[in-house]
Amino acid sequence: MIKRLQQGQEAAFQILVKQYQSRLMAIAWGITLDHEESLEIVQDVFFNVYRNINEFRGDAGLMTWMRKITVNLCLNWKRRWKRRFKWHHVSLDSGDTLSSKEENASPESHYLNLEMEKNIMAHVARLPEKIRTVFILKTVEDMSYEAIAQMLNIKPGTVSSRLYHARKSLAGALKREAS
Amino acid sequence: MKSCNKYTPKMLSQFVDNALPSQITRTLEEHLTSCPACQQTVKKYQNITNQVVNGIQRHSNRMNDTEIEKNLLIKIRKENAKKKWNFSYLNGFIDFIKVKKIYLQMASFAAILLLSMAFLQDQRPAFHTPSAIVNSIDGEMASVMILETPDRRHTIIWYKES
Numbered sequence: 001m002i003k004r005l006q007q008g009q010e011a012a013f014q015i016l017v018k019q020y021q022s023r024l025m026a027i028a029w030g031i032t033l034d035h036e037e038s039l040e041i042v043q044d045v046f047f048n049v050y051r052n053i054n055e056f057r058g059d060a061g062l063m064t065w066m067r068k069i070t071v072n073l074c075l076n077w078k079r080r081w082k083r084r085f086k087w088h089h090v091s092l093d094s095g096d097t098l099s100s101k102e103e104n105a106s107p108e109s110h111y112l113n114l115e116m117e118k119n120i121m122a123h124v125a126r127l128p129e130k131i132r133t134v135f136i137l138k139t140v141e142d143m144s145y146e147a148i149a150q151m152l153n154i155k156p157g158t159v160s161s162r163l164y165h166a167r168k169s170l171a172g173a174l175k176r177e178a179s
Numbered sequence: 180m181k182s183c184n185k186y187t188p189k190m191l192s193q194f195v196d197n198a199l200p201s202q203i204t205r206t207l208e209e210h211l212t213s214c215p216a217c218q219q220t221v222k223k224y225q226n227i228t229n230q231v232v233n234g235i236q237r238h239s240n241r242m243n244d245t246e247i248e249k250n251l252l253i254k255i256r257k258e259n260a261k262k263k264w265n266f267s268y269l270n271g272f273i274d275f276i277k278v279k280k281i282y283l284q285m286a287s288f289a290a291i292l293l294l295s296m297a298f299l300q301d302q303r304p305a306f307h308t309p310s311a312i313v314n315s316i317d318g319e320m321a322s323v324m325i326l327e328t329p330d331r332r333h334t335i336i337w338y339k340e341s
C-alpha cells in the first residue's frame with residue numbers, strides 16, 4: 001500500500017481515503033465539533049500524506065502518523081483563532097456594536113442552537129479544548145495513556161487527570177439534565 | 180447509595196481505561212462484584228464513553244463519503260497548477276522578511292500597534308474579536324494573519340515565527 005502510494009498511484013490514494021476518512025473525521029469532529037472544519041482538516045491530512053509520503057519511513061504506522069497530523073491541525077493556533085472567530089462571528093454588515101449576547105457567544109451556545117441540547121456532544125463541547133482532546137483520543141481511538149501523553153507532549157499522569165475531569169464533568173451534566 | 184472509600188473515582192476512571200497495573204485491576208474486578216457504589220460509577224463512566232462514541236458515529240453517518248475524495252482531487256490539481264506559478268506577491272513579501280531578517284522589528288511593531296490600540300480604546304477590553312480574517316499566509320519561517328476588528332475596523336497583522 002505504502003509503496004503504491006509512494007509511486008503516486010491515484011487508485012492507492014483513493015483506497016487510503018476510503019479506508020481512513022471516517023476514523024480521522026471522528027477525531028477531527030470530536031475535537032473541533034465543527035463539520036466544515038473537520039472536513040477541511042481531514043482533507044489537509046490526506047493532502048499532507050500525498051505530499052510527504054516519500055519521507056514516510058513506516059516506523060510508526062500510517063494511522064499513527066495521520067492521527068498525529070490530524071490532532072496537530074485541530075490544535076493549530078490559526079485554526080483555533082478561526083474557530084473562535086466563527087463562534088463569535090459578527091458580520092461587518094450587521095452594524096458595529098457587539099451586543100453583550102454576542103460577546104458571550106461560545107462553542108456551547110453555538111451547539112445548543114443546533115438542536116444538540118439533548119445530545120451528549122453538547123456537553124462535550126463545553127469541556128475545555130485540552131481536556132476534550134485527550135478524552136476524544138481515548139474514547140474514539142482507545143489510545144493508551146502513554147501514547148496520548150507522547151502525542152501531546154504531556155505526562156501520562158496529566159492524561160489520567162484530564163480523563164477523570166472529563167468524565168466527572170459529563171456525569172455531572174447528565175445528572176443535572178436528568179433531574 | 181453508600182459511597183465507597185476503597186477506590187477513588189479517579190481510580191475507577193483509570194480502571195475503565197484499562198490503565199491500572201494488572202494486579203490492581205484483578206483486585207478491583209473482585210471488589211466490583213460486591214460493591215454497588217463502585218459498580219455504579221464504573222457503569223456510569225462506560226455509559227458516557229458509549230454515548231460519545233454513538234454521538235460521533237451518528238455524525239459520521241451523515242457524512243457524504245465521496246466529498247473528501249472529490250475535494251482532495253481538486254486540491255491536488257490546483258497544487259500542481261500552482262507549482263507553475265510559484266511567484267505570488269505574498270510569498271515574495273515573506274521572502275523579503277526572511278532576507279532582511281526583520282522578524283524582531285516586525286514583532287515589536289505588531290506589539291506596539293496592539294498596545295496603542297488597547298490604549299486608545301480606553302475602558303474597553305484590550306482584545307477584540309476580529310470581524311473578518313482578511314488573509315493568512317504561511318511561510319517557512321513565519322506565519323502572518325491579517326484580521327480586521329469589528330468596531331473601528333483596524334487592520335491587525337498578527338505575526339508568529341514558526
Ligand SMILES: [Zn+2]
Pocket residue numbers: 183184185186210214216217218
Ligand atoms: Zn467500592
